[in-house]
Amino acid sequence: MASVFTKIVQGEIPCHKVYEDDAHLAFLDINPIQRGHTLVIPKREVSDFLDLEADEYDALWRTVRKVSSALKDETGCKRIVLIVVGYEVPHVHVHLVPTFELDDYPIPPRMELDDIDAEGLSHDLLERLA
Numbered sequence: 722m723a724s725v726f727t728k729i730v731q732g733e734i735p736c737h738k739v740y741e742d743d744a745h746l747a748f749l750d751i752n753p754i755q756r757g758h759t760l761v762i763p764k765r766e767v768s769d770f771l772d773l774e775a776d777e778y779d780a781l782w783r784t785v786r787k788v789s790s791a792l793k794d795e796t797g798c799k800r801i802v803l804i805v806v807g808y809e810v811p812h813v814h815v816h817l818v819p820t821f822e823l824d825d826y827p828i829p830p831r832m833e834l835d836d837i838d839a840e841g842l843s844h845d846l847l848e849r850l851a
């Protein structure tokens with residue numbers, strides 16, 4: 722079944738569109754964290770960003786940069802917070818959240834950094850990425 726975002730791309734569901742090109746669409750989030758909270762999506766429905774082709778991945782982030790720049794100018798915000806989640810809608814999207822201060826984006830509670838776990842994890846990742 723088509724994702725809700727594919728339905729937006731196909732015009733079956735309305736959106737507040739802010740940008741479109743052949744491969745991407747950007748529109749306002751229906752349940753915004755802040756004014757101007759925007760989603761940038763590739764039109765092609767892919768669930769996980771790791772499954773995008775390399776050129777699609779690069780093009781998505783170039784589009785995120787372009788839309789972020791306009792959003793920053795338009796809102797006068799200090800920073801655009803970028804988030805990739807995807808638990809609710811399994812169609813790749815990047816959240817662009819205009820913020821004026823740290824508290825404008827709700828950061829989840831932090832864990833205690835366990836030195837031993839950090840040592841093991843960094844070692845394993847270093848090996849995996851070598």
Ligand code: AMP
Pocket residue numbers: 725734736749750751752753760805806807808809810811
């Ligand atoms: P997540 O998949 O966890 O990154 O969250 C999906 C995001 O999509 C949420 O922020 C929703 O508010 C947003 N969303 C879901 N349906 C729509 C829609 N029809 N139009 C705009 N945003 C939507």
